[in-house]
Amino acid sequence: MSQRGQMKLGMFYWPGGGQHMAAWRHPLGVPDFDVSAPRIVELAKLAEQGLFDMFFMADSLSFWRGPIEAMSHDSAGSWIEPMSVMATIAQHTEHIGLVCTATTTYDQPYLLARRYAGLDLASGGRAGWNLITSGNDTTAQSFGHAEHVEKSRRYAMAWEFAHVVRGLWQSWQPGAFPRDKTSGQFIDPDKMFVLEHEGEFFKVRGPLNVPPSPQGEPVMVQAGASDEGRELAAATAEVVFAAQQHLENAKIFYADVKRRMAFYGRNEDSLKIMPGLTYFVAETREQARADYDELQDLIDPVMGLAMLTNRMGVDLSHYNPGDPAPVIPDNPRGGSRAKLVNELIAKQPGITLRDLYKHFAGARGHGLVIGSPADVVDHMQQWFEKKACDGFNMMPPLYPRDLQRFNDLILPELQRRGLYRTRYEGRTLRENLGLTRPAWPLAREHLGLDKQIEPA
Numbered sequence: 001m002s003q004r005g006q007m008k009l010g011m012f013y014w015p016g017g018g019q020h021m022a023a024w025r026h027p028l029g030v031p032d033f034d035v036s037a038p039r040i041v042e043l044a045k046l047a048e049q050g051l052f053d054m055f056f057m058a059d060s061l062s063f064w065r066g067p068i069e070a071m072s073h074d075s076a077g078s079w080i081e082p083m084s085v086m087a088t089i090a091q092h093t094e095h096i097g098l099v100c101t102a103t104t105t106y107d108q109p110y111l112l113a114r115r116y117a118g119l120d121l122a123s124g125g126r127a128g129w130n131l132i133t134s135g136n137d138t139t140a141q142s143f144g145h146a147e148h149v150e151k152s153r154r155y156a157m158a159w160e161f162a163h164v165v166r167g168l169w170q171s172w173q174p175g176a177f178p179r180d181k182t183s184g185q186f187i188d189p190d191k192m193f194v195l196e197h198e199g200e201f202f203k204v205r206g207p208l209n210v211p212p213s214p215q216g217e218p219v220m221v222q223a224g225a226s227d228e229g230r231e232l233a234a235a236t237a238e239v240v241f242a243a244q245q246h247l248e249n250a251k252i253f254y255a256d257v258k259r260r261m262a263f264y265g266r267n268e269d270s271l272k273i274m275p276g277l278t279y280f281v282a283e284t285r286e287q288a289r290a291d292y293d294e295l296q297d298l299i300d301p302v303m304g305l306a307m308l309t310n311r312m313g314v315d316l317s318h319y320n321p322g323d324p325a326p327v328i329p330d331n332p333r334g335g336s337r338a339k340l341v342n343e344l345i346a347k348q349p350g351i352t353l354r355d356l357y358k359h360f361a362g363a364r365g366h367g368l369v370i371g372s373p374a375d376v377v378d379h380m381q382q383w384f385e386k387k388a389c390d391g392f393n394m395m396p397p398l399y400p401r402d403l404q405r406f407n408d409l410i411l412p413e414l415q416r417r418g419l420y421r422t423r424y425e426g427r428t429l430r431e432n433l434g435l436t437r438p439a440w441p442l443a444r445e446h447l448g449l450d451k452q453i454e455p456a
């Protein structure tokens, strides 16, 4: 057993036949994976066989991630609504956590709290909410806004939103629903907490009309790496989904988020930091490399440039893939993801746009490891033991091949080294993650609403 105990793992689902953007074009790729609920359910069942803590779905509320020339080649232009898929998966699995993404910028706290509480009940206490403020600017246009809400305002909304959702999820103390046939008493009002929230963005009266699940309330996950994102995570998140490519940067990110938790009276163990990790694994290194090259060569240049445009926040469509990457200043549209691209350009001056998009397309800004099962597990172990993470959100490039390979090749090696479970420990997501439910009732200061956040 590792000195740090065991790591936590998510299986990160992205539409389009795999995490790699060219997956759907691979000879084994399933081009209509995005609309095939039975296939997604099979994938989740495979992840449960692999003893994953959670099945994790990203989301987007806009078709547009680039111009129509790029979108007409983009498999992520079709994105099935995650909550309905999660509810289906819940009926076909028993242990795996069900985490999906929803935005605090264009949703309503009462509706969101209710949806996730519903999934939590339907799954017997396995739901989690991945809080985002929406990375994609064009989301604004789905909701009648000309421009995406400015970032510091988005985060100000997110703090209040999280506070309201938490307050609603904590509407009922244990025993609040006696449902006593003899006395006729269904609800015990003494065990009810009525949130009376009136803030800058939302006005909401509780309680939530959904009782708690066996894990009390859904697990709070957060994805957002900027200063504002880290602060919000330190105050509210139980899992952070991070995008980190290098060990040293990941260690700094990890230490920074954990350090911020003390201000909110939180123990560092009550938050698990899980960066995304794309892996190409095979019996031999040569085979793993060949699998990687095969998918990389299938990347469409139009999509590659559009992806960089999105990530950098600046239009690159008029460049040729063979041009050297221009230096682009950090900008609000690019956010923390643009910083990652700039770091790479600084390390490799003269890098071509093709090499740059291949670099990011391979893992979409997340970690990447290519090799034998021992190579992949060495990488995971090093990050875990050096406190760069508490586990990973695993990103199989091609479904279901690479998830099956996780189960057959990586899982046994992790288990042999004592780094991962051999069976589920608990019934709920929170139990499997080794987390306890946040205290009831949640004090206002625990959400940090009284701390002034400096705008970036």
Ligand SMILES: Cc1cc2nc3c(=O)[nH]c(=O)nc-3n(C[C@H](O)[C@H](O)[C@H](O)COP(=O)(O)O)c2cc1C
Binding pocket: 057, 058, 059, 060, 061, 101, 131, 132, 133, 134, 135, 136, 223, 224, 225, 226, 227, 228, 229, 230, 241, 242, 243, 335, 336, 337
């Ligand atoms: C690891 C990671 C995953 C993300 N996943 C999504 C997603 O599924 N959908 C989305 O709209 N935004 C996603 N985002 C962006 C978030 O919406 C984020 O709240 C917003 O871009 C601000 O991010 P920042 O704090 O990293 O600058 C993600 C960001 C990160 C770092």
